[in-house]
Amino acid sequence: MRILHTADWHLGARLVERERLHEHAAFCDWLIEMLRTEQIDALLLSGDVFDAANPPQDAVSLYFDFLKRLADLRSVKAVITGGNHDSASHLNAPRELLKRFEVHVFGHGGENVVDLGGAVVAAVPFLRERDLRQAAAGEVMAEVQAQVRSAIRGHYAMQLQACRGVAGERPVIAMGHLTVLGSTTCDSERDIHIGNLGAVGADVFAGFDYTALGHLHRPQKVAGTETVRYSGSPVALSFSEAGDKKSVEVIDTQGMKIETMPLPAKRVLTRVNVSRSTLAADLEKVANACWAEVTVKLDAPEADLDRQVREAAGGRFEVLKVLADLPQSQTSAWQHNGPALNELQPREVFGELLKERQIQGEELQSVFDELLAMREQKVTA
Template sequence: MKILHTSDWHLGHHLYGRRRYEEFRRFLAWLVDLIRDEGVEALIIAGDVFDSSIPGNPAQKLYYDFLRDVSASGSPCRHVVVIAGNHDSPAFLDAPAGLLSGMNIHVTGRARSPEEETFLLCGASGEPELVVSAVPFLRDRDLYRAADGDSMDERDRLMAEGMKEHYLRAAQEAERLRAGHPVPLLATGHLFAAGGVISGDDGVRDLRVGSLGQVDAGVFPAAFDYVALGHLHSAQRVHGEERLRYTGSPLPMGFDEVCRGHEVRILETQGDGIVSRGVSVPVFQRLERVEGDIAEIESRLDELSASGESVWVEALYTGSSMIADLRRRVEEHASGAVEVLRIRNARFLPEGMDADPEQDDLEELGVEAVFERRLQEAFPDAEPDDPALKELRATFREAAAAALFDEEDASCAS
């Protein structure tokens, strides 16, 4: 059986105000072709399908059009497994799950019992071929019940124990479903496995307030032959283990991700084992960071403009001289299909701003992340499940959804 592992699509993501729907459309069309060319029979999407819990109409259309195409007559793909990531709304993904299950599209938005999360995937003749434990992003409330006065260390311990128990029960259910058949076991996860690598503007949100949220790789029982992971945007193994894999995001979510390479993975079952190989994702929109003094930036922009290729640029000025008209000079050298999306001056800090390299740029945070940080500042001692916070979040999402749909409808009308 051939399986394709991908994750972190972030449909609906904007890059410094630039819409990326055409990039996503081309990626998904390429993925459909790859599935057909490779004869992929099962697709695993390991979370963060959408960039927001309230995706706009164009992002939703991309998702459902893809599911239609990959499940169409003539496609070799008989099964699709989708889990929610921390960016996704579990309720939103789960809403059409009953309908999609009739197309052999298995969706796990919210955490469920091992019996509800585990699927036996069969071949065209009905023979068992693979068992999948479709574990979504697990929130604190899915793993433990905090008590008043618990320290952060105690909560971290309870979280780790709850995570380990969840995957242990998932492995036991997978073994039960296998029922002696020589087929491999695969699990999914959307989390930050300790040993995973991030850097720069990875775009990875903290999974848990007040903690790094890292999970020891030991939570995954050895019974699983492959763990299809999502959340980190760089393709990588965890602690060098071939069976613990992140594919990373197929499109760079920021300029720091451009040079990492982006891939999906083709898995093949061999008896009761799994082997995998990476397939590089083509570049659908070139991004480039142009860095140096003003002469170096102008020279590189001239080269890019002369190429005629569509390039989105981040210009980072690192020269020692004060350039009063930096933006004008940079933009004068960006012509044709070259667009400068962001200009940063490494030597300039507005008065009163601390020179903190860890400080987040509001441009790089989504509206939900900004709202959550404001909640933390206003209610530092509140529990995550506090009813007042839930009500505030619900009101915020209603307002944000209304604004987003207004924006998308205006865009479609134009």
């Protein structure tokens, strides 16, 4: 059996308010052709189908158009799990209809065992804290972390047992949407559990023949383990992914051979560091037609820096972000040299507020984490 593993489509995502739908549409075109020409038997999509719990209608339309084209192939089964960005109920709404076309959708956790014929899949979506444990008054973060990680480990152990009972000698594959220790993260990923409580070791997946992971956007093996992999996102979702080569994984269950299939680049992102004194010459080296984040090394602040950089680019490429690299003596009073507010996660914003007010905030941070977790659960339910 040949299985294709992908994840983290984030349909509806934007980059500095730039639309990405045409890039996602091009990926869907490529994927349908790949499924056909590579004689793929099953598609695994490991979470974050959409970028938001309430995605824009054009993103939803693209998703259903892809599923229609997938069904038209008449040869490819699919397993789709929810991620931390997805609404479980939104994903699950058409599941009974999709099951008629051999498309199996799982927004919520449970005993989600799918028999694909040549392999059996434990289709584990993102496990929210309420799926893993009951909160109690007076808990400290270390206790919560231990409970969450133990519950994740126990969940996969039960899934493995259930799959083995069905599979016999056939391969058993796990899906998951979580952070695994030893992986490399990007700027575009949201903490999957507050404070990263749910990060687990790759040994959680011991006993599975392959683990198809989602959540981290950089394609990678986990801690050097060949059979535990993140496929990564098909589209670069932040400038921190500018140098990444996007791909999908293809697994041949006969001998468990794994092949990384590169994706064609439809949109080039680049990060550029330039000097103010040689701005025009430095920008001449930037490739045409890309989207760029430009950091300019300055001796002193310049109020119209953004305009100067865009003019120097001369329309050959689009400058989405301009950052100033100033001497330490110049930054504190004039400009915040860290990420912009819209680039921070809510927990980071609250942490910055505590620092600014000089508040010792461990207890307050714990309360904020609980409130944030409650809000996340309500939004994505």
